[in-house]
Amino acid sequence: MTKITRKTIMVIAILVVIILIASRIYIESNIVNTNTILSDYNARKEDLIVKQQQLQIQINNLNVSLQQEVAKQKNLTNQITALKGQPNNPSTQVNQVSSSAPASSPPPASSPAPSPPPTPTPPPVTRAS
16 A cells, blocks of 8 residues: 555544544534423423313313302292292282282392303303313
């Protein structure tokens, strides 16, 4: 082998070593960046899981209160229909007039009538879920 061939092989070997060292440094820096991104992702994922559980609890609470309000509304509707059914019978009308309490109960029955407008609030709850 001549001197030129030996020098060429030596230069190529040095270049390969330099490329390998640079590649290792590049890969290690990417690993650090990847680990940072991965830890940020996991932290955000845990936060979202906690928020999702809190929202589910709020949805359940809202559904329970909605069911309670629906039950109240049904009871009031039943009371209104019972009161509407009583005036048709003259004997019950006399009892109501003498007690005078049922005469004051229809206005409270009419005041809960605005409570049905709050029932459209459940659709926003379902959108949030």
